[in-house]
Amino acid sequence: MEQSKPSRLIVGITGATGTIFGVRMLQMLHGSGVETHLVLSKWAARTLVHETPYTVKDVQDFATNSYAATDQGAAISSGSFVTLGMVIAPCSMRTLAAIAHGLGDNLIHRAADVVLKEKRKLVLVVRESPFNEIHLENMLKLARMGVVILPPVPAFYNNPQNLDDMINHVAMRVIDQFDIHLDVMNRWDGVLLDQRRTRTSE
Numbered sequence: 083m084e085q086s087k088p089s090r091l092i093v094g095i096t097g098a099t100g101t102i103f104g105v106r107m108l109q110m111l112h113g114s115g116v117e118t119h120l121v122l123s124k125w126a127a128r129t130l131v132h133e134t135p136y137t138v139k140d141v142q143d144f145a146t147n148s149y150a151a152t153d154q155g156a157a158i159s160s161g162s163f164v165t166l167g168m169v170i171a172p173c174s175m176r177t178l179a180a181i182a183h184g185l186g187d188n189l190i191h192r193a194a195d196v197v198l199k200e201k202r203k204l205v206l207v208v209r210e211s212p213f214n215e216i217h218l219e220n221m222l223k224l225a226r227m228g229v230v231i232l233p234p235v236p237a238f239y240n241n242p243q244n245l246d247d248m249i250n251h252v253a254m255r256v257i258d259q260f261d262i263h264l265d266v267m268n269r270w271d272g273v274l275l276d277q278r279r280t281r282t283s284e
């Protein structure tokens with residue numbers, strides 16, 4: 083019998099600001115050999131058009147497969163559909179709460195619940211500021227279960243030149259979590275900027 087280890091990643095995009103993080107991940111994974119299985123929440127669709135030049139159709143086209151958030155019968159609703167895990171980017175406080183409390187009332191919540199019960203990897207790119215106690219408690223509860231809480235906080239050590247650099251860096255670091263290492267950006271190599279400038283001018 084043939085053994086297979088499918089390279090499938092579930093990508094949820096919810097209605098927090100920063101839908102571009104989920105979009106950029108799909109763009110980076112497009113053509114990488116990793117299948118992406120996308121679900122956008124109703125409010126993600128709303129924020130997407132508010133914040134980016136992309137339509138829902140554009141974003142769906144970056145993914146291998148996409149499902150309606152209301153489609154509880156989709157493949158990703160079952161643990162027998164083997165995946166590397168799931169990322170939700172950005173993850174709203176509503177979706178965070180639904181996952182922390184085991185609600186499965188849309189496909190994003192259900193797929194996350196399945197990933198947890200199957201002990202696969204769940205990464206939440208949580209976005210709110212500031213956090214209240216409910217948000218923090220929900221994050222702590224999930225972190226204790228092994229969920230990766232990865233807010234889209236920019237780094238400056240890699241000398242980002244523009245917003246795109248910052249978005250790419252966050253997206254690359256999220257993808258790293260799944261042991262998929264796309265070298266789309268400079269990584270920290272211990273070389274300080276001054277040293278780098280000297281090296282290139284030599």
Ligand SMILES: Cc1cc2nc3c(=O)[nH]c(=O)nc-3n(C[C@H](O)[C@H](O)[C@H](O)COP(=O)(O)O)c2cc1C
Pocket residue numbers: 095096097098099123124125126128129132173174175176177209210211
């Ligand atoms: C422009 C816009 C920005 C929003 N930003 C956030 C945010 O950063 N974090 C958050 O938790 N909710 C944010 N919301 C509110 C969520 O969209 C709302 O709570 C929604 O019910 C989330 O549902 P979902 O998790 O199913 O996408 C925002 C809404 C809009 C319209």
